[in-house]
Amino acid sequence: MAQVTGQLIDSPGHQPTPAAHRAVVDDPVLVADKLTRRFGERTVLDEIDLTIARGEFVALLGRSGSGKSTLLRAVAGLDVGVDGTGDLFVARNSSVVFQDSRLLPWSRVLPNVTLGLSGRNAADAGRTALTDVGLEGRMRAWPNELSGGEQQRVALARSLVRQPELLLADEPFGALDALTRIRMHGLLRELCGKYRPGVLLVTHDVDEAITLADRVLVLDNGRFVADRDLDSLGPLRSLRDPEFVAHREALLAALGVDITTH
Numbered sequence: 508m509a510q511v512t513g514q515l516i517d518s519p520g521h522q523p524t525p526a527a528h529r530a531v532v533d534d535p536v537l538v539a540d541k542l543t544r545r546f547g548e549r550t551v552l553d554e555i556d557l558t559i560a561r562g563e564f565v566a567l568l569g570r571s572g573s574g575k576s577t578l579l580r581a582v583a584g585l586d587v588g589v590d591g592t593g594d595l596f597v598a599r600n601s602s603v604v605f606q607d608s609r610l611l612p613w614s615r616v617l618p619n620v621t622l623g624l625s626g627r628n629a630a631d632a633g634r635t636a637l638t639d640v641g642l643e644g645r646m647r648a649w650p651n652e653l654s655g656g657e658q659q660r661v662a663l664a665r666s667l668v669r670q671p672e673l674l675l676a677d678e679p680f681g682a683l684d685a686l687t688r689i690r691m692h693g694l695l696r697e698l699c700g701k702y703r704p705g706v707l708l709v710t711h712d713v714d715e716a717i718t719l720a721d722r723v724l725v726l727d728n729g730r731f732v733a734d735r736d737l738d739s740l741g742p743l744r745s746l747r748d749p750e751f752v753a754h755r756e757a758l759l760a761a762l763g764v765d766i767t768t769h
């Protein structure tokens with residue numbers, strides 16, 4: 508089993524003991540063990556167990572308010588002060604992409620990507636990442652000179668430049684038009700093939716989840732109500748493949764959508 512060099516995020520009031528979960532898969536980059544999060548009286552995550560291996564792509568679906576962002580924020584260590592218990596192991600080298608690109612408007616594209624990187628190779632790594640996302644010609648542009656899709660490509664480059672072991676993405680294509688979204692799906696698959704991070708993608712889009720993921724989870728009332736392995740679909744996926752359609756119907760049912768009217 509590969510050596511784990513990550514960090515343990517201590518949850519309030521709980522002794523972290525993730526060793527057993529780490530042994531379950533080779534090269535885990537995320538292990539959540541009975542992760543619980545509450546807002547006041549409301550339990551938003553209820554003893555969630557989740558393991559993601561390096562190179563594994565997991566998509567997370569759920570109705571609005573089901574706790575998807577709460578889970579992602581907990582994994583990203585962005586939920587300081589939130590009441591909760593459980594253990595969390597997260598690979599040290601992880602990055603997050605949000606729905607908005609969050610680029611610094613006063614900084615050109617290349618320094619946005621290399622922000623926080625040090626060393627002689629930082630600029631080279633930034634150029635490589637920008638080339639990977641097809642923006643080699645826009646390195647000196649300002650963020651406001653880019654389209655929404657291009658800004659998200661810069662955000663992806665910024666995440667991937669550190670070659671993360673775990674990529675966390677919260678609706679990264681949610682604000683893009685349908686065509687740009689489809690292009691971004693192809694790009695993300697390609698980049699994941701190259702950098703092989705574990706991925707946790709939060710999305711509302713069932714087809715996006717089935718197109719991209721190895722495994723799709725549905726969160727409802729703080730628990731996973733569906734967990735579908737998509738390995739048998741292979742790498743090239745068609746929306747019209749009967750197996751794809753079967754996954755879509757099962758996931759919509761788990762989401763509580765009446766497929767006779769969808």
Ligand SMILES: Nc1ncnc2c1ncn2[C@@H]1O[C@H](COP(=O)(O)OP(=O)(O)OP(=O)(O)O)[C@@H](O)[C@H]1O
Nearest residue numbers: 546547551569570571572573574575576577578711
């Ligand atoms: N800081 C907070 N304080 C109080 N309640 C919160 C807080 N953050 C989230 N919640 C509540 O927790 C629940 C889950 O929110 P979360 O944002 O995780 O849902 P979501 O599944 O990501 O929803 P959406 O798909 O609409 O983005 C919601 O009912 C929300 O109101």
